[in-house]
Amino acid sequence: MRSSWRSCTGASIPHEKLVLLESFITERTQGLFGDRLRFELAAARAEDSEDLRGLGTYGFIRGASAFIIGAVHRDIDNLEDYGYLMERIVLYATQLSLATCWLGGSFYKDNFSARINIRPNEIVPAVVSMGVPAGNRNMVDRLIRNVAGSKKRLPWDRLFFEADARTPLQPEGAGKFAEVLEMVRLSPSASNRQPWRLVKDGTVVHFFLCRTKGYRKPMFSDLQRIDMGIAMAHFETVCQELNIAGAWKQATSSPRAVENWEYTVTWESH
Numbered sequence: 001m002r003s004s005w006r007s008c009t010g011a012s013i014p015h016e017k018l019v020l021l022e023s024f025i026t027e028r029t030q031g032l033f034g035d036r037l038r039f040e041l042a043a044a045r046a047e048d049s050e051d052l053r054g055l056g057t058y059g060f061i062r063g064a065s066a067f068i069i070g071a072v073h074r075d076i077d078n079l080e081d082y083g084y085l086m087e088r089i090v091l092y093a094t095q096l097s098l099a100t101c102w103l104g105g106s107f108y109k110d111n112f113s114a115r116i117n118i119r120p121n122e123i124v125p126a127v128v129s130m131g132v133p134a135g136n137r138n139m140v141d142r143l144i145r146n147v148a149g150s151k152k153r154l155p156w157d158r159l160f161f162e163a164d165a166r167t168p169l170q171p172e173g174a175g176k177f178a179e180v181l182e183m184v185r186l187s188p189s190a191s192n193r194q195p196w197r198l199v200k201d202g203t204v205v206h207f208f209l210c211r212t213k214g215y216r217k218p219m220f221s222d223l224q225r226i227d228m229g230i231a232m233a234h235f236e237t238v239c240q241e242l243n244i245a246g247a248w249k250q251a252t253s254s255p256r257a258v259e260n261w262e263y264t265v266t267w268e269s270h
Protein backbone atom coordinates (compact mmCIF):
# COMPACT_ATOMS: atom_id res chain seq x y z
CA MET A 1 0.00 0.00 0.00
CA ARG A 2 2.84 2.43 0.70
CA SER A 3 4.00 4.80 -1.99
CA SER A 4 5.46 8.28 -1.80
CA TRP A 5 2.55 10.73 -1.80
CA ARG A 6 3.45 14.39 -2.30
CA SER A 7 -0.08 15.78 -2.59
CA CYS A 8 -1.90 16.38 0.68
CA THR A 9 -5.05 18.34 1.45
CA GLY A 10 -3.51 20.63 4.07
CA ALA A 11 -5.99 19.38 6.69
CA SER A 12 -4.45 18.65 10.06
CA ILE A 13 -3.92 15.04 11.05
CA PRO A 14 -6.68 13.92 13.46
CA HIS A 15 -5.67 14.21 17.09
CA GLU A 16 -6.02 10.49 17.85
CA LYS A 17 -3.65 9.60 15.01
CA LEU A 18 -1.12 12.15 16.24
CA VAL A 19 -1.24 10.59 19.70
CA LEU A 20 -0.63 7.12 18.25
CA LEU A 21 2.21 8.38 16.08
CA GLU A 22 3.79 10.26 18.95
CA SER A 23 3.91 7.21 21.18
CA PHE A 24 5.14 4.98 18.32
CA ILE A 25 7.99 7.39 17.65
CA THR A 26 9.07 7.87 21.23
CA GLU A 27 8.92 4.15 22.10
CA ARG A 28 11.06 2.98 19.20
CA THR A 29 14.40 4.72 19.17
CA GLN A 30 16.77 1.79 19.52
CA GLY A 31 18.59 1.02 16.30
CA LEU A 32 19.80 -2.40 15.21
CA PHE A 33 23.40 -1.38 15.46
CA GLY A 34 23.05 -0.51 19.12
CA ASP A 35 22.52 3.22 19.31
CA ARG A 36 19.57 5.33 20.19
CA LEU A 37 18.37 7.95 17.76
CA ARG A 38 15.94 10.74 18.32
CA PHE A 39 12.93 11.55 16.20
CA GLU A 40 10.38 14.29 16.56
CA LEU A 41 6.95 14.78 15.16
CA ALA A 42 6.50 18.36 14.00
CA ALA A 43 2.79 18.72 13.43
CA ALA A 44 0.88 21.80 12.28
CA ARG A 45 -0.66 23.54 15.24
CA ALA A 46 -3.39 25.42 13.46
CA GLU A 47 -6.15 24.12 11.26
CA ASP A 48 -3.96 24.59 8.23
CA SER A 49 -0.46 23.67 7.18
CA GLU A 50 0.81 27.27 6.98
CA ASP A 51 2.55 26.67 10.27
CA LEU A 52 4.93 24.22 8.62
CA ARG A 53 5.31 25.96 5.32
CA GLY A 54 8.35 27.85 6.56
CA LEU A 55 10.28 24.59 6.89
CA GLY A 56 10.49 24.32 3.12
CA THR A 57 10.52 21.41 0.68
CA TYR A 58 11.42 23.34 -2.52
CA GLY A 59 7.78 22.94 -3.56
CA PHE A 60 8.04 19.16 -3.75
CA ILE A 61 5.36 18.53 -1.13
CA ARG A 62 1.92 20.17 -1.12
CA GLY A 63 -0.24 20.49 1.97
CA ALA A 64 1.77 18.38 4.41
CA SER A 65 0.53 18.82 7.96
CA ALA A 66 3.42 17.09 9.74
CA PHE A 67 7.02 16.09 9.35
CA ILE A 68 9.08 13.48 11.11
CA ILE A 69 12.51 14.89 11.74
CA GLY A 70 15.35 12.89 13.22
CA ALA A 71 18.96 13.47 14.08
CA VAL A 72 22.08 11.33 14.11
CA HIS A 73 25.40 12.01 15.73
CA ARG A 74 28.10 12.71 13.14
CA ASP A 75 30.64 10.45 14.87
CA ILE A 76 28.31 7.50 15.30
CA ASP A 77 27.02 7.98 11.78
CA ASN A 78 24.42 5.20 11.90
CA LEU A 79 22.49 5.92 8.77
CA GLU A 80 21.20 2.36 8.35
CA ASP A 81 19.54 2.68 11.77
CA TYR A 82 18.10 6.00 10.71
CA GLY A 83 16.54 4.40 7.63
CA TYR A 84 15.36 1.37 9.59
CA LEU A 85 13.65 3.32 12.39
CA MET A 86 12.19 5.98 10.13
CA GLU A 87 10.73 3.45 7.68
CA ARG A 88 8.95 1.69 10.51
CA ILE A 89 7.34 5.04 11.29
CA VAL A 90 6.44 5.40 7.60
CA LEU A 91 4.79 1.96 7.54
CA TYR A 92 2.91 2.75 10.74
CA ALA A 93 1.69 6.06 9.27
CA THR A 94 0.60 4.19 6.13
CA GLN A 95 -1.43 1.89 8.35
CA LEU A 96 -3.09 5.03 9.73
CA SER A 97 -3.99 6.01 6.11
CA LEU A 98 -1.59 8.95 6.07
CA ALA A 99 0.41 10.11 3.07
CA THR A 100 4.19 10.00 3.48
CA CYS A 101 7.25 10.93 1.47
CA TRP A 102 10.93 10.57 2.32
CA LEU A 103 12.95 13.71 1.59
CA GLY A 104 16.71 13.34 1.39
CA GLY A 105 17.40 16.27 -0.89
CA SER A 106 14.31 18.40 -1.19
CA PHE A 107 14.21 19.95 2.27
CA TYR A 108 15.82 23.04 3.80
CA LYS A 109 18.27 21.44 6.18
CA ASP A 110 18.82 24.52 8.32
CA ASN A 111 15.14 25.05 9.03
CA PHE A 112 14.49 21.43 9.90
CA SER A 113 17.61 21.29 12.06
CA ALA A 114 16.48 24.38 13.96
CA ARG A 115 13.02 22.87 14.42
CA ILE A 116 14.45 19.94 16.39
CA ASN A 117 17.03 22.06 18.19
CA ILE A 118 19.96 20.32 16.63
CA ARG A 119 22.82 19.68 19.05
CA PRO A 120 26.49 20.17 18.27
CA ASN A 121 27.74 17.31 16.07
CA GLU A 122 24.26 16.21 15.08
CA ILE A 123 22.86 16.21 11.56
CA VAL A 124 19.42 15.72 10.04
CA PRO A 125 20.14 13.26 7.21
CA ALA A 126 16.59 13.16 5.78
CA VAL A 127 13.01 13.83 6.87
CA VAL A 128 9.59 12.40 6.09
CA SER A 129 6.56 14.53 5.20
CA MET A 130 3.11 13.46 6.34
CA GLY A 131 -0.40 14.54 5.72
CA VAL A 132 -3.92 13.72 4.80
CA PRO A 133 -3.65 12.42 1.24
CA ALA A 134 -5.35 14.34 -1.55
CA GLY A 135 -7.51 12.12 -3.75
CA ASN A 136 -5.23 12.55 -6.74
CA ARG A 137 -1.56 13.20 -7.24
CA ASN A 138 -0.87 16.78 -8.36
CA MET A 139 1.29 17.65 -11.35
CA VAL A 140 4.53 18.07 -9.39
CA ASP A 141 4.04 14.65 -7.78
CA ARG A 142 3.34 12.99 -11.13
CA LEU A 143 6.35 14.68 -12.69
CA ILE A 144 8.75 13.59 -9.93
CA ARG A 145 7.43 10.04 -10.11
CA ASN A 146 7.98 10.01 -13.85
CA VAL A 147 11.54 11.28 -13.57
CA ALA A 148 12.43 8.81 -10.82
CA GLY A 149 10.55 5.93 -12.50
CA SER A 150 8.91 5.39 -9.13
CA LYS A 151 6.44 2.77 -10.28
CA LYS A 152 9.13 0.45 -11.51
CA ARG A 153 11.37 -1.88 -9.58
CA LEU A 154 14.37 -3.90 -10.71
CA PRO A 155 13.48 -7.53 -11.45
CA TRP A 156 14.33 -10.28 -8.97
CA ASP A 157 17.34 -11.44 -10.96
CA ARG A 158 19.08 -8.07 -10.47
CA LEU A 159 18.47 -7.92 -6.71
CA PHE A 160 18.45 -11.39 -5.18
CA PHE A 161 21.01 -14.18 -5.49
CA GLU A 162 21.85 -17.72 -4.42
CA ALA A 163 24.76 -18.46 -2.07
CA ASP A 164 27.42 -17.95 -4.76
CA ALA A 165 26.21 -14.32 -5.09
CA ARG A 166 26.01 -14.79 -8.86
CA THR A 167 23.14 -17.14 -9.64
CA PRO A 168 19.90 -15.16 -9.59
CA LEU A 169 17.41 -16.30 -7.00
CA GLN A 170 13.88 -16.84 -8.27
CA PRO A 171 10.76 -16.63 -6.08
CA GLU A 172 10.31 -20.40 -6.45
CA GLY A 173 13.76 -20.96 -4.95
CA ALA A 174 13.31 -18.46 -2.11
CA GLY A 175 11.07 -20.73 0.00
CA LYS A 176 9.65 -18.97 3.04
CA PHE A 177 11.48 -15.77 2.04
CA ALA A 178 9.63 -15.33 -1.27
CA GLU A 179 7.12 -12.78 0.04
CA VAL A 180 9.69 -11.17 2.34
CA LEU A 181 11.99 -10.44 -0.60
CA GLU A 182 9.15 -9.18 -2.73
CA MET A 183 8.38 -6.61 -0.01
CA VAL A 184 12.05 -5.62 0.10
CA ARG A 185 11.79 -5.05 -3.65
CA LEU A 186 8.92 -2.61 -3.04
CA SER A 187 10.96 -0.54 -0.56
CA PRO A 188 11.32 3.14 -1.34
CA SER A 189 14.85 4.34 -2.12
CA ALA A 190 16.43 7.66 -2.96
CA SER A 191 15.75 8.43 -6.65
CA ASN A 192 14.42 4.85 -6.79
CA ARG A 193 17.98 3.54 -7.27
CA GLN A 194 17.34 0.30 -5.30
CA PRO A 195 20.93 -0.26 -4.17
CA TRP A 196 20.17 -3.38 -2.08
CA ARG A 197 21.51 -6.80 -3.10
CA LEU A 198 20.53 -9.85 -1.06
CA VAL A 199 22.18 -13.27 -1.03
CA LYS A 200 20.28 -16.23 0.39
CA ASP A 201 22.49 -18.97 1.74
CA GLY A 202 20.27 -21.68 3.23
CA THR A 203 18.50 -20.11 6.19
CA VAL A 204 20.57 -16.92 6.26
CA VAL A 205 20.25 -13.84 4.08
CA HIS A 206 23.19 -11.44 3.61
CA PHE A 207 22.58 -7.79 2.79
CA PHE A 208 24.97 -5.83 0.56
CA LEU A 209 25.02 -2.27 -0.71
CA CYS A 210 25.68 -1.83 -4.40
CA ARG A 211 26.27 1.88 -4.76
CA THR A 212 25.11 3.84 -7.77
CA LYS A 213 28.26 5.33 -9.31
CA GLY A 214 28.51 9.10 -8.96
CA TYR A 215 25.30 9.33 -6.95
CA ARG A 216 26.72 10.55 -3.67
CA LYS A 217 26.51 14.35 -3.44
CA PRO A 218 28.62 16.24 -0.89
CA MET A 219 25.72 18.36 0.34
CA PHE A 220 23.51 15.32 1.04
CA SER A 221 23.93 12.54 3.58
CA ASP A 222 24.86 9.08 2.36
CA LEU A 223 21.31 8.34 1.24
CA GLN A 224 22.04 4.86 -0.07
CA ARG A 225 22.94 3.69 3.42
CA ILE A 226 19.56 5.01 4.54
CA ASP A 227 18.02 2.98 1.68
CA MET A 228 19.69 -0.09 3.13
CA GLY A 229 18.11 0.47 6.55
CA ILE A 230 14.73 0.90 4.86
CA ALA A 231 15.10 -2.48 3.13
CA MET A 232 16.01 -4.02 6.50
CA ALA A 233 12.83 -2.58 8.02
CA HIS A 234 10.73 -4.12 5.25
CA PHE A 235 12.50 -7.46 5.59
CA GLU A 236 12.04 -7.65 9.36
CA THR A 237 8.46 -6.39 9.36
CA VAL A 238 7.35 -9.01 6.83
CA CYS A 239 9.23 -11.75 8.69
CA GLN A 240 7.33 -10.78 11.85
CA GLU A 241 4.07 -10.74 9.94
CA LEU A 242 4.73 -14.25 8.56
CA ASN A 243 6.10 -15.62 11.84
CA ILE A 244 9.55 -16.21 10.45
CA ALA A 245 11.76 -16.15 13.52
CA GLY A 246 15.28 -14.84 13.24
CA ALA A 247 17.72 -12.12 14.21
CA TRP A 248 20.24 -9.70 12.75
CA LYS A 249 23.87 -10.74 13.00
CA GLN A 250 27.20 -9.46 11.83
CA ALA A 251 29.02 -12.16 9.83
CA THR A 252 32.43 -12.99 11.29
CA SER A 253 34.01 -13.56 7.91
CA SER A 254 32.98 -11.75 4.74
CA PRO A 255 30.24 -13.62 2.91
CA ARG A 256 30.68 -14.19 -0.81
CA ALA A 257 29.85 -11.11 -2.82
CA VAL A 258 30.36 -9.33 -6.09
CA GLU A 259 33.44 -7.09 -6.16
CA ASN A 260 31.93 -3.66 -5.59
CA TRP A 261 29.29 -4.68 -3.06
CA GLU A 262 29.63 -3.50 0.53
CA TYR A 263 28.55 -5.97 3.20
CA THR A 264 26.08 -4.57 5.74
CA VAL A 265 24.36 -7.27 7.80
CA THR A 266 22.97 -10.82 7.88
CA TRP A 267 19.54 -12.15 8.85
CA GLU A 268 19.77 -15.54 10.48
CA SER A 269 16.56 -17.49 10.86
CA HIS A 270 16.16 -19.93 13.72
Ligand SMILES: Cc1cc2nc3c(=O)[nH]c(=O)nc-3n(C[C@H](O)[C@H](O)[C@H](O)COP(=O)(O)O)c2cc1C
Pocket (backbone or CB within 6 Å): 002, 003, 004, 005, 060, 101, 102, 103, 104, 105, 106, 107, 126, 144, 145, 148, 149, 150, 151, 186, 187, 188, 189, 190, 191, 192, 223, 226, 227, 230
Ligand atom coordinates in the same frame (compact mmCIF):
# COMPACT_ATOMS: atom_id res chain seq x y z
C1 LIG B 1 16.35 8.15 1.45
C2 LIG B 1 15.31 8.69 0.48
C3 LIG B 1 15.37 10.00 0.06
C4 LIG B 1 14.40 10.51 -0.81
N1 LIG B 1 14.46 11.84 -1.16
C5 LIG B 1 13.47 12.38 -1.90
C6 LIG B 1 13.47 13.78 -2.18
O1 LIG B 1 14.34 14.52 -1.74
N2 LIG B 1 12.43 14.29 -2.89
C7 LIG B 1 11.41 13.49 -3.36
O2 LIG B 1 10.49 14.02 -3.98
N3 LIG B 1 11.40 12.15 -3.14
C8 LIG B 1 12.39 11.58 -2.41
N4 LIG B 1 12.38 10.21 -2.13
C9 LIG B 1 11.29 9.35 -2.63
C10 LIG B 1 11.74 8.44 -3.79
O3 LIG B 1 11.85 9.16 -4.99
C11 LIG B 1 10.75 7.27 -3.94
O4 LIG B 1 10.76 6.51 -2.75
C12 LIG B 1 11.05 6.36 -5.11
O5 LIG B 1 10.93 7.06 -6.33
C13 LIG B 1 10.08 5.15 -5.16
O6 LIG B 1 8.75 5.57 -5.23
P1 LIG B 1 7.68 5.12 -4.11
O7 LIG B 1 8.21 5.59 -2.78
O8 LIG B 1 6.41 5.81 -4.50
O9 LIG B 1 7.56 3.62 -4.15
C14 LIG B 1 13.36 9.67 -1.30
C15 LIG B 1 13.32 8.34 -0.87
C16 LIG B 1 14.27 7.85 0.01
C17 LIG B 1 14.16 6.44 0.48
